[in-house]
Amino acid sequence: MSKRIDAVDLNVYYGNFRAVEGVNINIEPRSVTAFIGPSGCGKTTFLRTINRMHEVLPGARAEGRLLLDGEDIYAPGVDPVTVRTMVGMVFQRPNPFPTMSIRDNILAGYKLNGTRMSKSTADGIVEKSLRGANLWEEVKDRLDKPGSGLSGGQQQRLCIARSIAVEPDVILMDEPCSALDPISTLAIEDLINELKDNYTVVIVTHNMQQAARVADKTAFFNIAGTGKPGKLIEYDDTSVIFNNPSNKQTEDYVSGRFG
Amino acid sequence: MTDTATEPSRKTSLKGSRGGEAGDRVFSGLALTAGIVILLVLAFVAVFLLIESLPALWPEVFSDQDSIESADTFWQYVWPLMAGTLIASIIAILLATPVAVGIALYISHYAPRSIATPVGYVIDLLAAIPSVVFGAWGMTVLAGAMVPIYAWLNEYLGWIPLFGGTPTTTGRTLLTSGVVLAVMILPIITSLCREIFLQTPKLHEEAALALGATRWEMIKMTVFPFARAGIVSSIMLGLGRALGETMAVTLVLSPGIFSWSLIQSGRNATIPSEIALNFPEAFGMRQSELIAAGLMLFIITLAVNMVARWIVSRHKEFSGAN
Numbered sequence: 001m002s003k004r005i006d007a008v009d010l011n012v013y014y015g016n017f018r019a020v021e022g023v024n025i026n027i028e029p030r031s032v033t034a035f036i037g038p039s040g041c042g043k044t045t046f047l048r049t050i051n052r053m054h055e056v057l058p059g060a061r062a063e064g065r066l067l068l069d070g071e072d073i074y075a076p077g078v079d080p081v082t083v084r085t086m087v088g089m090v091f092q093r094p095n096p097f098p099t100m101s102i103r104d105n106i107l108a109g110y111k112l113n114g115t116r117m118s119k120s121t122a123d124g125i126v127e128k129s130l131r132g133a134n135l136w137e138e139v140k141d142r143l144d145k146p147g148s149g150l151s152g153g154q155q156q157r158l159c160i161a162r163s164i165a166v167e168p169d170v171i172l173m174d175e176p177c178s179a180l181d182p183i184s185t186l187a188i189e190d191l192i193n194e195l196k197d198n199y200t201v202v203i204v205t206h207n208m209q210q211a212a213r214v215a216d217k218t219a220f221f222n223i224a225g226t227g228k229p230g231k232l233i234e235y236d237d238t239s240v241i242f243n244n245p246s247n248k249q250t251e252d253y254v255s256g257r258f259g
Numbered sequence: 260m261t262d263t264a265t266e267p268s269r270k271t272s273l274k275g276s277r278g279g280e281a282g283d284r285v286f287s288g289l290a291l292t293a294g295i296v297i298l299l300v301l302a303f304v305a306v307f308l309l310i311e312s313l314p315a316l317w318p319e320v321f322s323d324q325d326s327i328e329s330a331d332t333f334w335q336y337v338w339p340l341m342a343g344t345l346i347a348s349i350i351a352i353l354l355a356t357p358v359a360v361g362i363a364l365y366i367s368h369y370a371p372r373s374i375a376t377p378v379g380y381v382i383d384l385l386a387a388i389p390s391v392v393f394g395a396w397g398m399t400v401l402a403g404a405m406v407p408i409y410a411w412l413n414e415y416l417g418w419i420p421l422f423g424g425t426p427t428t429t430g431r432t433l434l435t436s437g438v439v440l441a442v443m444i445l446p447i448i449t450s451l452c453r454e455i456f457l458q459t460p461k462l463h464e465e466a467a468l469a470l471g472a473t474r475w476e477m478i479k480m481t482v483f484p485f486a487r488a489g490i491v492s493s494i495m496l497g498l499g500r501a502l503g504e505t506m507a508v509t510l511v512l513s514p515g516i517f518s519w520s521l522i523q524s525g526r527n528a529t530i531p532s533e534i535a536l537n538f539p540e541a542f543g544m545r546q547s548e549l550i551a552a553g554l555m556l557f558i559i560t561l562a563v564n565m566v567a568r569w570i571v572s573r574h575k576e577f578s579g580a581n
Contacts, residue, residue: 051469053465053468053469056465056468058371058372081471081472081473082471084468084469084470084471085470085471088469088470089465089469091462091465091466091469093462095460095462095463095465095466096466097463097466097467097480097481097484098463098484098485099484099485099487100484108467108470108480109470109471112470112471112472112476112480113471159466162466162470163469163470166470166471
């Protein structure tokens with residue numbers, strides 16, 4: 001479990017439009033890395049190339065190499081479905097499957113693998129995943145109720161539980177707290193801190209305080225202007241990015257003198 | 260430069276209205292009227308059918324005859340017609356639903372847009388063909404083409420009552436009618452299903468894909484559960500059309516007495532075609548019989564719709580609407 005991620009000269013396209021240009025980044029296992037930057041700078045686009053979700057959109061593709069423990073996930077013959085079982089994802093808005101109960105949401109990944117398991121094994125996975133997402137105490141009495149009946153913050157933790165249930169190597173989070181209130185946000189941030197003991201966590205956030213609170217390393221993305229591709233400007237320890245950045249653009253952004 | 264000239268007028272009191280409630284009142288009145296009109300029409304149809312069919316339902320009480328003309332009792336007369344109507348419609352649904360759902364899925368989730376759009380148009384065009392044209396096609400083309408299939412069915416599956424008896428030589432059977440009906444309701448089910456499949460939230464589809472679902476698994480996990488109620492409704496709409504379809508069945512089927520065999524001609528009939536064939540020359544008791552048969556069709560259709568509502572509402576909690 002927990003793999004390192006290396007991007008080598010990665011370019012990401014929507015049709016003919018190059019959205020992200022020449023990303024080189026090395027993300028350590030068992031760490032939290034935050035992507036920050038203005039809207040449209042390509043941080044979410046880049047995040048979605050790490051589990052090959054980017055190419056779900058028509059005409060979208062990536063060029064270059066993206067290594068998961070040295071293995072290129074864009075090599076010919078690699079099945080994106082396999083990649084996605086190793087790289088879990090949590091989305092901006094909570095998206096539990098509305099037609100499934102809380103329990104079935106957690107087990108959804110196993111159902112896909114066709115894993116046959118006894119009820120007690122399944123119960124164990126459900127409890128372990130929900131405990132891992134700090135949700136067990138709140139929902140243990142209503143596991144058969146639909147997941148869509150939970151509050152926004154609980155739904156998001158359910159989604160995190162759903163992705164850690166299948167024990168991926170990497171967890172990607174795309175602004176996981178942007179639709180949540182401060183208390184739920186805090187719960188998720190605590191959870192992210194615990195998750196890094198077992199997983200490589202990459203999080204996109206618009207909230208710089210959040211990046212400062214949860215991330216070991218921070219990557220700053222920026223664009224030169226509309227219609228230009230986004231670029232990775234600076235990548236360093238979070239304290240360096242926020243206190244002593246080497247790039248002028250980073251300094252302007254983190255100090256609020258942007259644009 | 261003065262600001263006062265552009266500032267909107269401010270209200271000083273909470274009493275009195277802003278104006279514009281008239282529109283609100285007119286619209287709610289219109290909506291209410293429309294709702295009442297529908298109920299009234301339905302009630303009038305039901306009352307008309309009931310009154311006109313009383314002589315056939317209870318000849319001893321409501322007519323000067325002891326029994327109806329076509330049979331000893333009304334039920335004896337009407338049950339083969341009801342059975343024929345239901346069987347033809349069920350054949351149509353069984354044949355059309357899988358094809359329609361498949362086409363809808365292909366258009367919504369598999370085909371590239373350059374293919375999906377024209378295919379969608381062609382399916383919609385199918386709905387624009389008048390039923391009499393379908394009937395003529397079924398009678399002249401399809402019936403003949405089905406004859407060898409019936410012979411084959413009879414030879415190898417003849418031990419099933421449905422395919423027993425002497426197979427037809429003209430092809431004008433209840434099964435052929437069912438196939439024609441299937442083609443007719445195909446566009447209804449397809450276009451409704453397509454619209455519903457397209458509305459599956461992207462968020463849920465991506466959730467499934469991100470868990471490592473293949474495209475088919477994603478469809479099973481998110482599209483079908485989301486579209487469940489819609490698929491049932493579209494099937495019921497198709498069923499409603501099939502139950503009431505008159506012209507196509509009348510042209511294709513050579514009617515006769517009830518038989519479990521679907522591949523004999525001169526067997527079976529449906530309520531709408533029975534009415535269409537006989538109504539122009541019917542009067543008195545015969546007319547009441549036909550109207551009473553219509554009442555039975557009305558009841559069947561109502562029942563079908565109520566069952567559909569019940570199926571749809573059973574899984575409300577998990578429907579994704581909340």
